[in-house]
Amino acid sequence: MKSFNGRIAALTGGGTGMGRELVRQLVAEGCSVAMCDVSGANMAETKRLCEVDGVPQGVRITAHIADVSDEAQVLGFRDAAVRAHETDRLHLLFNNAGIGGGSSIVTSSREEWERTFNVNWYGVYYNTRAYLPLLLKADEAHIVNTSSINGFWACLMPGVSQSAYSAAKFAVKGFTESMITDLRNTAPHIKASIVMPGHIGTDIAINTRRVLTGSDSDEMSPAEIATARNMLASMAPAMANASDSDVQHAMLEFGKRFKETAPTSAAQAAKIILDGVKADRWRILVGDDAEAIDARVRSDPEAAYNLDFLQGFGSYIAPDSGQS
Numbered sequence: 001m002k003s004f005n006g007r008i009a010a011l012t013g014g015g016t017g018m019g020r021e022l023v024r025q026l027v028a029e030g031c032s033v034a035m036c037d038v039s040g041a042n043m044a045e046t047k048r049l050c051e052v053d054g055v056p057q058g059v060r061i062t063a064h065i066a067d068v069s070d071e072a073q074v075l076g077f078r079d080a081a082v083r084a085h086e087t088d089r090l091h092l093l094f095n096n097a098g099i100g101g102g103s104s105i106v107t108s109s110r111e112e113w114e115r116t117f118n119v120n121w122y123g124v125y126y127n128t129r130a131y132l133p134l135l136l137k138a139d140e141a142h143i144v145n146t147s148s149i150n151g152f153w154a155c156l157m158p159g160v161s162q163s164a165y166s167a168a169k170f171a172v173k174g175f176t177e178s179m180i181t182d183l184r185n186t187a188p189h190i191k192a193s194i195v196m197p198g199h200i201g202t203d204i205a206i207n208t209r210r211v212l213t214g215s216d217s218d219e220m221s222p223a224e225i226a227t228a229r230n231m232l233a234s235m236a237p238a239m240a241n242a243s244d245s246d247v248q249h250a251m252l253e254f255g256k257r258f259k260e261t262a263p264t265s266a267a268q269a270a271k272i273i274l275d276g277v278k279a280d281r282w283r284i285l286v287g288d289d290a291e292a293i294d295a296r297v298r299s300d301p302e303a304a305y306n307l308d309f310l311q312g313f314g315s316y317i318a319p320d321s322g323q324s
């Protein structure tokens with residue numbers, strides 16, 4: 001797809017981060033967007049920013065509350081988008097919504113592990129199924145699924161596990177890659193791309209906690225503190241003995257620093273993603289860190305989980321930092 005002008009897109013997780021910047025850039029290029037998120041306030045801010053940027057004539061932006069891990073809500077999002085955009089076809093589907101969490105099969109709660117997996121995997125799967133009939137009716141269409149470098153390298157950083165998130169992101173990558181051949185045989189006007197960002201400056205750490213706990217408060221529960229202490233101790237062993245308030249403070253700082261120290265901004269990431277779609281690339285790495293880790297894993301896969309794997313890598317800071 002060489003131009004987004006006059007097209008209609010559905011996008012999950014449009015409230016902040018890369019989703020918000022994708023909405024802004026799509027709208028600026030003349031594409032109507034139906035977005036969903038769990039946060040109505042954040043989607044309203046995305047829409048307001050588009051209006052400040054200037055919405056081209058005829059372009060519609062609609063916001064729909066939906067939790068992508070719940071199929072009934074995803075179907076509700078799809079039906080509301082069809083009504084709001086008065087369309088029976090869709091050109092672009094961005095499965096972008098995601099959260100961190102579920103770092104360990106041993107110490108994370110089963111509830112957190114499965115919530116993380118379900119948002120990151122079923123969010124992609126349910127939306128693809130829901131929108132497929134509309135994509136099939138379009139003259140040309142593109143499914144853009146956001147995985148991660150954790151879709152080919154299953155740890156947050158050497159020595160720090162990332163269990164549920166990596167399992168889901170590997171699944172998203174496998175599903176998307178399998179669609180390339182599947183769609184070529186069955187619906188050749190639909191393309192599929194897998195997006196694998198490195199460390200991008202977003203509020204994913206803060207949003208993850210909101211989605212996992214349902215709480216807007218900075219006050220962490222004893223269970224959250226215990227999980228966070230485990231995660232921090234795997235990065236810095238002294239944190240195993242840190243007080244509850246130190247753990248809480250460290251997590252807040254971690255969330256802030258994650259956004260501030262990223263080598264790639266959400267706006268830069270959105271541009272790389274959209275340029276990749278226009279260039280018809282099925283494999284879209286986002287950021288120099290993602291490119292470099294991909295090259296390193298490919299050149300020596302057996303060493304990928306060694307503690308010195310990133311030695312000499314420079315200023316790598318872990319992507320996808322979830323709450324635990």
Ligand SMILES: NC(=O)c1ccc[n+]([C@@H]2O[C@H](COP(=O)([O-])OP(=O)(O)OC[C@H]3O[C@@H](n4cnc5c(N)ncnc54)[C@H](O)[C@@H]3O)[C@@H](O)[C@H]2O)c1
Pocket residue numbers: 012013014015016017018019036037038039042066067068069096097098099100119146147148149196197198199200201202203204205207208211266319320321
């Ligand atoms: N930031 C990074 O370093 C990074 C790296 C690799 C991959 N990713 C992936 O990129 C995607 C976008 O993340 P981001 O960094 O922009 O984070 P973000 O938190 O800024 O944006 C994600 C959006 O998804 C929404 N969301 C979360 N759970 C949802 C649910 N169940 N239903 C509907 N909406 C939900 C959030 O409210 C938020 O608005 C995610 O899939 C993430 O896993 C991020």
